[in-house]
Amino acid sequence: MSEKKIKVLIWDLDNTVWDGVLLEDKSVTLRAGVADVIKELDRRGILQSIASKNAHDDAMEKLKEFGLDQYFIYPQINWSSKAESVGIITQSINVGIDTIAFIDDQPFEREEVAFTHKEVLCLEETELDKLLDRDEFMPRFVTSDSKNRRAMYQSDITRNKLEEDFTGPTEEFLATLNLEMTITPATDDDLQRAEELTQRTHQLNTTGYTYTYDELRKFIESDEHDLLIASLNDKYGTYGKIGVCLIERNQTYWNVKLLLMSCRVMSRGVGTIMINHIISEASKAGVTLRAEFIQTDRNRMMFITYRLGNFEILKQEDNRYVLENDCTNVAKLPPYISLNVIKGKSKQECEVESEMA
CATH class of the missing domain: 3.40.50.1000 (HAD superfamily/HAD-like)
Incomplete structure (x- = not known):
């Protein structure tokens, strides 16, 4: 094929x-x-x-x-x-x-x-x-987000037109949207969309790694990994599932193997919000946070996001970096968005934490 x-x-x-x-x-x-x-x-x-x-x-x-x-x-x-x-x-x-x-x-x-x-x-x-x-x-999977893709882009067109006409700081406009982001452990139902995102997302992708459905399924079954899915909504409707993060955990540090966000939400700052959430969780666990980054001709924005998030360069070989954050400085949530965090690897274990600005 x-x-x-x-x-x-x-x-x-x-x-x-x-x-x-x-x-x-x-x-x-x-x-x-x-x-x-x-x-x-x-x-x-x-x-x-x-x-x-x-x-x-x-x-x-x-x-x-x-x-x-x-x-x-x-x-x-x-x-x-x-x-x-x-x-x-x-x-x-x-x-x-x-x-x-x-x-x-x-x-x-x-x-x-x-x-x-x-x-x-x-x-x-x-x-x-x-x-x-x-x-x-012929996409490998047709997900619910796939079927709604045109409608989500048409909602984006409405938002973008309103933003162009808005006079004032960007954060004031974002505050009018009633943005709500949800971060949840991936389930079997999310894996088709997660694979699709790794295949489709290039600009806001920290490594360019792609994973198949079966590979992703092994991660959600692993005790050493967390596979997180981010979704976003506002008063105009849903943006769908817009982000994936893969974390490998050990006793002294966690390693972000992959972080990607749909380019459609670039201006909403959700990449930074996801990173700050992971920093917060690593801080609570008493570990440092590392992140792999592979530079491409499209993903410089993600490197800047890491660096602005207080990640230091631990190691560099050509276009490959290992970054580290000591997790001593956890940023506050931006005032224009609310964050729901669902914890637990199964539906029975899940609990919801809501954080409002």
């Missing part, structure tokens, strides 16, 4: 989504099978957008007529180059360009996108019939 997995499919419209050219004929008809492809990709958690040279309002009205307008986020329907539109969509969704696919009936448009964005998978419209069977469009 192909290791490349597509996170976003960007559609052309004329003679791709529908048969005909909208500017020439307002009665274009939906291409056979397109609706089924769009809805199935959405169910699998693959986001979709549009790069089309068209009149924006007319094209969106036609998509609405076909009952498909809600499936596309950050649509670029204008007279700009398709390569420029692909770049804007990629930046807006905040994913790697190597996770983008683009489908268009025009060879020139595909060649222009391929020349500008060499890692984009460019497809002809004739490949639509077999698209759902391609490995790149």
